[in-house]
Amino acid sequence: MNKWQIFTRGLVKENAVLILMIGLCPALATSGTVRDGFGMGLAATFVLLFSNIIISIMRKRIPHEVRIPIFILIISTFVTIIDYFMQAYQPDLYRALGVFVPLIVVNCMILGRAEAYASKNSVINSALDGLGVGLGFTLTLTVIGAIREMLGSGTLLGVAVFGEAFKQSPVIFMILPPGAFLVIGVLKALINKYVK
Template sequence: MQNFTKGLLKENPILVLVLGTCPTLGVTTSAFNGLGMGLATTFVLIMSNLVISLVKDFIPDKVRIPSFIVIIASFVTVVELVMQGFLPALFEQLGLFIPLIVVNCIVLGRAEAFASKNTPLSSAIDGLGMGLGFALALTVLGAIREFLGSGAIFSIKLIPGDLMLVFILAPGAFIALGYLMAITKRLNNK
């Protein structure tokens, strides 16, 4: 249970560990994009954690990292093809950041720090918790930026007209994430 909950807030991969910042900033132009990216990464995290902890005893220590990367890249390719087939609009929006899940430090980080030392079940749960923590942070950040930028959340208009458009553009991503991190730090310290 603890393996699951720690990823959500206390060890949130984005807001506390500061891993995987590139996709975080790149895809969170709307809450929906954030959620889509978060779930895609969650799937990769669970599957790669599971498979890596299953095969960890057969992999010589020296070629550990390359083997992990191949496993991760295979699941990323699965996500890429499935999303292209069934959610082409989302695939178009996320674009380059789907193949870039391979180099997301969270995935390799969890493989190395957790899955290579623990049982398959707890590794999968760790992947689920970390993935959902990632998805949660992405969705919240996406919602904040979408709301401040266009007055909508999940494309539902709450305030008519455009607000501060800068939040949907690049600078807003940095600024919104900075403040979100500061708030999380404050909450965790209490």
């Protein structure tokens, strides 16, 4: 597999949320607006990229029996970094994402890539893999966020898209929790129908 295929595999063909159905909690909880979805996606991408790189560098030194706690420790280091970074420089976004920023540490997508890929492959490939999977996650969250924000608040990044009248009385259902389940359910059904 060449480098480009490694990168794009996680982006589309093995998209974490919509194809593999992992990392669902943040995908549902933080996709109320485009900004939240994109911010959450980038935070997870950062953690995924750097934990993949570090784990790949140390892969020959990590004893097999205790690899999972070590992976978790490495991942939680980067989660703490992004947690404090966001708190300092993006306080609004941090408040909107809430507990889901520290919870990146239990996102099975990240531990899954560490176990299945980074612990067996070279540093460059692991970095590309982490970047691909992370950006695929970001893309999905941004798309879900865009759909929910457009229908639920009538705006896209704060700009009214369907006119003022719709913005006054949007489909509030979409930005509430039930809307999140519905959007992902419908997207998954469309993928089942048209992509296979």
